[in-house]
Amino acid sequence: MSEERQIQLEVLRYNPETDLEPRFQTYSVPCVNEWVVLDALNYVKENLDPTLSYRWSCHMAVCGSCGYMINGEPKLGCKAFIHEYGDHIRVEPLAHFPIERDLVTVVEDFITKFSSVKPYLIPKEDKPISAGEFKQTPAQLMKFKQYTLCINCMLCYAACPQYGLVPEFLGPAAISMAHRYNQDSRDGGRDQRQEVIASHEGVWECSFVGACSEVCPKHVDPAGALQQVKVASTIDWYKEHLMPWSKK
Amino acid sequence: MSSKPYIREIPKSSWFFRQPRYMRYMAREVTSFFIGAFTLLLVVGLKRLAQGPDAFQSFLDALRGPLGVLFCLVALVAAIYHSTSWFNVTPQAMPIQRGEEFVPGKLIVGAHYAIWAVVSLIVLIMGI
Numbered sequence: 613m614s615e616e617r618q619i620q621l622e623v624l625r626y627n628p629e630t631d632l633e634p635r636f637q638t639y640s641v642p643c644v645n646e647w648v649v650l651d652a653l654n655y656v657k658e659n660l661d662p663t664l665s666y667r668w669s670c671h672m673a674v675c676g677s678c679g680y681m682i683n684g685e686p687k688l689g690c691k692a693f694i695h696e697y698g699d700h701i702r703v704e705p706l707a708h709f710p711i712e713r714d715l716v717t718v719v720e721d722f723i724t725k726f727s728s729v730k731p732y733l734i735p736k737e738d739k740p741i742s743a744g745e746f747k748q749t750p751a752q753l754m755k756f757k758q759y760t761l762c763i764n765c766m767l768c769y770a771a772c773p774q775y776g777l778v779p780e781f782l783g784p785a786a787i788s789m790a791h792r793y794n795q796d797s798r799d800g801g802r803d804q805r806q807e808v809i810a811s812h813e814g815v816w817e818c819s820f821v822g823a824c825s826e827v828c829p830k831h832v833d834p835a836g837a838l839q840q841v842k843v844a845s846t847i848d849w850y851k852e853h854l855m856p857w858s859k860k
Numbered sequence: 861m862s863s864k865p866y867i868r869e870i871p872k873s874s875w876f877f878r879q880p881r882y883m884r885y886m887a888r889e890v891t892s893f894f895i896g897a898f899t900l901l902l903v904v905g906l907k908r909l910a911q912g913p914d915a916f917q918s919f920l921d922a923l924r925g926p927l928g929v930l931f932c933l934v935a936l937v938a939a940i941y942h943s944t945s946w947f948n949v950t951p952q953a954m955p956i957q958r959g960e961e962f963v964p965g966k967l968i969v970g971a972h973y974a975i976w977a978v979v980s981l982i983v984l985i986m987g988i
């Protein structure tokens with residue numbers, strides 16, 4: 613039998629039509645230990661307060677929409693097990709993003725930045741479909757595979773103090789995704805992406821706090837990707853300035 | 861889309877108290893100050909050396925005083941913390957791929973410690 617526990621779920625509420633600022637509301641939720649925090653929120657929505665707003669979809673750590681601050685830590689609501697917490701759980705919207713309503717944040721900034729790094733394959737040369745697929749060896753795939761696991765949950769942005777302090781910063785997920793395509797043997801778009809990610813608001817705003825990698829639910833290690841971009845960009849700079857004759 | 865999203869301000873000068881991992885980061889950054897200070901001290905020592913044996917001797921005496929020893933100890937601890945915190949993240953910045961697999965991070969970190977030990981040993985031997 614599953615053990616049931618009464619949890620005090622403290623949720624940050626904000627209604628843009630009536631509230632001047634957010635406030636906490638506490639719900640008493642009978643939780644089963646196998647539940648995740650998202651289940652507790654769903655319980656509130658279905659049984660206690662239908663006005664509670666929050667995003668979720670897959671309930672299996674794939675869609676990336678259920679990121680919240682849980683006891684101050686950026687977490688996926690569907691991956692944060694109740695048994696890992698005490699009887700009091702505090703849920704807030706992801707830090708560093710404006711609050712739209714309750715746990716729903718405004719994510720346009722992230723989407724704009726993410727799109728700006730051209731997160732798609734830009735083939736080196738055009739090839740007719742009849743010429744067949746672009747082949748890749750397992751070793752070439754391994755070079756970037758971990759970065760393909762990103763689910764755009766934005767936990768890394770909520771963890772990154774630099775993004776909180778300097779909102780222009782392109783941020784961990786966007787730069788990691790650029791790195792993912794730059795590392796892809798089929799891709800030829802690095803120069804286009806470098807213009808965006810090697811800029812001041814790009815990778816050089818990162819001071820390697822490493823918080824992004826610690827909270828990443830998919831072990832993408834964005835912090836590692838960013839440092840590798842720094843190394844590669846520095847080599848570019850030296851090549852350009854000390855060896856102008858060499859082609860990148 | 862709401863017309864007035866709520867923006868939470870970040871405390872500009874105390875944000876790093878919010879989480880232990882931010883404190884660890886700050887510790888790494890702040891300890892670099894002591895490395896800088898110790899380097900300056902070496903430069904001062906060089907200058908004293910250029911001024912002659914008496915000046916250099918008084919510099920050495922000052923270093924052997926309680927304040928000098930205390931500073932060197934603090935700087936040593938800070939330097940060790942700073943260096944090891946960087947060593948430990950090197951596999952993230954410099955992954956090495958051999959075939960399909962990546963060289964285990966522990967090996968890359970270990971290599972840094974090993975080189976550090978060897979260089980320290982050489983410096984010590986030369987100092988004696």
Ligand code: FES
Binds near residue numbers: 668670672675676690
């Ligand atoms: S609901 Fe999809 S990641 Fe949590």
